[in-house]
Amino acid sequence: MNDEASAQEHGRPVPLAQRLRFLLDQRAEREGGHPHSTYTLAAALNEQERRAGRVPENKKAFVTAAFLGKLLRGEQDDPRMSVLIALSEYFECSIDDLAAPVRDQAEVLDRLRRAGLEDIGMRAVSLASLGPTGLRTLRTMLDAVERPEE
Structure with a gap:
């Protein structure tokens, strides 16, 4: 049994990686079933943050595809608050929803x-x-x- 299944079975919080994959799948279904790559997601988040004025034009990227890949694989599970805010806006959910466990x-x-x-x-x-x-x-x-x- 993997750690995520064990966590769900025992009522422990589900890892951020699983919540993000769930939200990505939901968004892909809403948009016609095409899954987002980490590159597509990074580009969308970078554009969103630039339009909101939270990233200077001279900064190359707010978030990278490599970092998002680590989040999605569970290799990184403690992003900056600014990344959580950007993800919650992108997925149109609250930070609480993003941080809350995905229920079995x-x-x-x-x-x-x-x-x-x-x-x-x-x-x-x-x-x-x-x-x-x-x-x-x-x-x-x-x-x-x-x-x-x-």
């Missing part, structure tokens, strides 16, 4: 089962292929169902 799918499924929502959770997989209009409609329907009955 079995745990999520168990919680759905206990709430009597397993069938709805399982349908989410097929709903992932919905287009923007379908997703908007689904969100509107879920919002309506979540409102307390009067």
